[in-house]
Amino acid sequence: MPLQIYNSLTRQKELFAPLHEGRVMMYVCGPTVYDDAHIGHGKTYVNFDVVVRYLRYLGYRVRYVQNITDVGHMLDSGEDRILKGAARERVEPMELVERYTRRFFEDMDALNVTRPDISPRASGHIPEQIALVQRLIEKGHAYVVNGSVYFDVSSWPTYGKLSGRRVEELIQGARIEVNPEKRHAADFALWKRAEPGHIMRWPSPWGEGYPGWHIECSAMATKYLGQPFDIHGGGVDNKFPHHESEIAQSEAAYDKDFARIWMHNGMVMVGAEEMHKSLGNFMTLRQAFERWSPMAVRFLIVGSHYRSPLDFTPEAMDAASRGLERLWGAVRSARERLQTAPEGPADDDVLATLEDHKARFLAAMDDDFNTSAAMAVLFDLVRVSNSLVASPEPVTRDTLAAIDAAYRELGGDILGLIPAELPAEGLAGLAADLVQVLIDTRQELREAKQYALADQIRKRLRDLGIVLEDTPHGTRWVKA
RNA sequence: GGCGACGUAGCCAAGUGGUUAAGGCAGGGGUCUGCAAAACCCCGAUCGUCGGUUCAAGUCCGACCGUCGCCUCCA
Numbered sequence: 001m002p003l004q005i006y007n008s009l010t011r012q013k014e015l016f017a018p019l020h021e022g023r024v025m026m027y028v029c030g031p032t033v034y035d036d037a038h039i040g041h042g043k044t045y046v047n048f049d050v051v052v053r054y055l056r057y058l059g060y061r062v063r064y065v066q067n068i069t070d071v072g073h074m075l076d077s078g079e080d081r082i083l084k085g086a087a088r089e090r091v092e093p094m095e096l097v098e099r100y101t102r103r104f105f106e107d108m109d110a111l112n113v114t115r116p117d118i119s120p121r122a123s124g125h126i127p128e129q130i131a132l133v134q135r136l137i138e139k140g141h142a143y144v145v146n147g148s149v150y151f152d153v154s155s156w157p158t159y160g161k162l163s164g165r166r167v168e169e170l171i172q173g174a175r176i177e178v179n180p181e182k183r184h185a186a187d188f189a190l191w192k193r194a195e196p197g198h199i200m201r202w203p204s205p206w207g208e209g210y211p212g213w214h215i216e217c218s219a220m221a222t223k224y225l226g227q228p229f230d231i232h233g234g235g236v237d238n239k240f241p242h243h244e245s246e247i248a249q250s251e252a253a254y255d256k257d258f259a260r261i262w263m264h265n266g267m268v269m270v271g272a273e274e275m276h277k278s279l280g281n282f283m284t285l286r287q288a289f290e291r292w293s294p295m296a297v298r299f300l301i302v303g304s305h306y307r308s309p310l311d312f313t314p315e316a317m318d319a320a321s322r323g324l325e326r327l328w329g330a331v332r333s334a335r336e337r338l339q340t341a342p343e344g345p346a347d348d349d350v351l352a353t354l355e356d357h358k359a360r361f362l363a364a365m366d367d368d369f370n371t372s373a374a375m376a377v378l379f380d381l382v383r384v385s386n387s388l389v390a391s392p393e394p395v396t397r398d399t400l401a402a403i404d405a406a407y408r409e410l411g412g413d414i415l416g417l418i419p420a421e422l423p424a425e426g427l428a429g430l431a432a433d434l435v436q437v438l439i440d441t442r443q444e445l446r447e448a449k450q451y452a453l454a455d456q457i458r459k460r461l462r463d464l465g466i467v468l469e470d471t472p473h474g475t476r477w478v479k480a
Numbered sequence: 481g482g483c484g485a486c487g488u489a490g491c492c493a494a495g496u497g498g499u500u501a502a503g504g505c506a507g508g509g510g511u512c513u514g515c516a517a518a519a520c521c522c523c524g525a526u527c528g529u530c531g532g533u534u535c536a537a538g539u540c541c542g543a544c545c546g547u548c549g550c551c552u553c554c555a
């Protein structure tokens with residue numbers, strides 16, 4: 001069964017076929033870098049990371065573009081998010097941008113999110129945005145008022161096709177007072193005149209100003225991916241107005257489709273409410289990482305479907321942490337036994353089981369990236385491998401290597417949950433040698449039935465965060 | 481008011497017409513172990529409510545109840 005992807009534009013799952021054979025062009029709306037990323041950002045970028053990983057696994061060459069918004073994203077108050085952040089921290093706007101861009105990537109790295117191939121900044125693409133705005137004016141889809149430029153929604157009949165809205169209804173529901181410069185309440189800014197004191201400003205044919213929020217994505221996506229391109233992703237919260245406006249701008253400018261497939265991921269919820277800064281109920285990734293490992297956060301995210309909302313609770317995180325431990329524990333013990341396994345051909349039954357699991361795993365992924373179903377298969381594999389590894393029967397090196405390869409491929413390459421080298425597999429150098437001395441001593445005590453002393457050693461190591469486990473193949477230890 | 485989504489075991493979460501409703505966490509019982517830990521085995525839901533369609537429905541249709549998102553701050 002080939003890959004199927006749910007397309008928000010058509011509201012159904014579609015067989016995936018890229019525009020160009022073997023090549024996928026993909027864009028995902030990136031963060032506005034004025035503050036630390038929170039769990040919600042983590043979910044979005046982990047969700048799309050899995051998409052990119054899987055497309056690459058299938059053999060596609062993927063160009064993954066994810067922008068950095070560093071200008072033009074306004075608050076209700078009319079303040080630019082970046083300027084507000086800069087004032088808060090008393091730094092240059094670009095200093096703020098640099099700081100939070102770096103911190104964003106650090107957080108993403110911790111979540112094992114593959115870096116985008118291109119991370120274009122809005123402020124670095126002002127000429128492209130101006131050119132796009134100009135083109136829209138020339139084609140009669142935009143108008144200039146007092147140095148600002150607005151998109152004329154009435155000139156573009158399909159406006160609303162993504163979000164299923166009609167322009168007339170938008171006007172009624174308007175949350176904010178309508179800007180009197182607009183001809184229609186639903187019109188949106190392509191370029192805004194800079195008021196005195198607004199530091200981030202660029203010269204344009206319409207005077208000094210700065211780009212609107214939506215235009216950057218249109219300009220940068222098309223610049224690096226062409227038009228049309230294959231996949232555009234983002235959070236559902238951005239479906240309207242952001243993505244709707246991107247589509248209108250780009251399609252009106254070039255009379256061509258913009259993105260063929262639109263993917264929207266679900267929001268992170270906190271107690272049945274969306275996690276959001278304005279609600280004050282958000283937790284930054286950094287705060288979460290103080291309490292749980294970043295990979296446990298990834299585990300929680302990958303454990304549910306990308307389109308579903310995800311309720312973020314301490315209980316769910318604790319459960320995710322334990323689940324990750326179980327997964328890693330299985331991988332770790334398989335790799336450990338691999339070290340001392342005897343030479344020999346791989347067991348046919350095991351190979352057949354691995355093939356079966358792999359097929360079921362891939363079938364789940366093919367079904368619109370059903371990572372929860374895929375993870376269930378991975379845990380079935382955990383049971384198989386744990387049973388095998390714990391068995392007193394000899395298991396050959398090739399058999400164990402095949403199991404490890406399956407973990408690397410499915411759990412590592414695709415889901416990004418199993419690193420090539422598991423962390424904290426041990427201590428290095430002298431410390432490890434000392435632990436081994438204690439383990440050997442304890443073993444002698446056990447053989448002499450001096451259990452009180454043997455248990456004493458185990459307990460004191462436990463207090464130091466070293467957990468001993470006796471197996472039929474000797475005593476192993478892990479850092480807690 | 482408009483558009484969209486959801487309601488599956490104590491918690492998280494797959495399943496969208498057809499054998500015994502995945503998987504994880506927690507819990508109970510057991511095996512292994514000097515003990516422990518880990519692991520392994522066994523145990524739990526009839527799928528918000530009420531109707532309808534069908535030989536057959538968490539799975540389709542309708543109503544109702546509850547929850548959430550979007551309707552120009554949002555990943």
